[in-house]
Amino acid sequence: MFFKSSEGREKILRLYHQKISDISGQYAEHMLETKFGKTNVIVAGNVYLPALMLIDGTGGCAPQILDFFPNLASEYCVYAVDMLAQLNKSEENRLDMKSLDYGKWRICR
Secondary structure, eight states: OOSSSHHHHHHHHHHHHHHHHTOOSOEEEEEEOOTTOOEEEEEESOTTSOEEEEEOOTTOOHHHHHHHSTTGGGTSEEEEEOOTTSSSSSOOOOOOTTSSHHHHHHHOO
């Protein structure tokens, strides 16, 4: 479990939702089922533009990475992905860093 308490999780998710509200323009959130766990993805921009996938680093989240690159959604359909087992809305399943699981997670359907 990544969060030490349900109160801590709720506090982080309030901050997460606050950050989402700062996103300008068109966006949608999707929770994708993967064999590694549910993964949250924020899609920003026009879906008819070329696709660009952004994955936050350790301790980050999808709204944060969209905030770092605010102009990308005007030229791309940006898929900002919440990593598993981080401070975000994806499941808390921690994958083995010494295996290929994170690579498999990125391409699973």
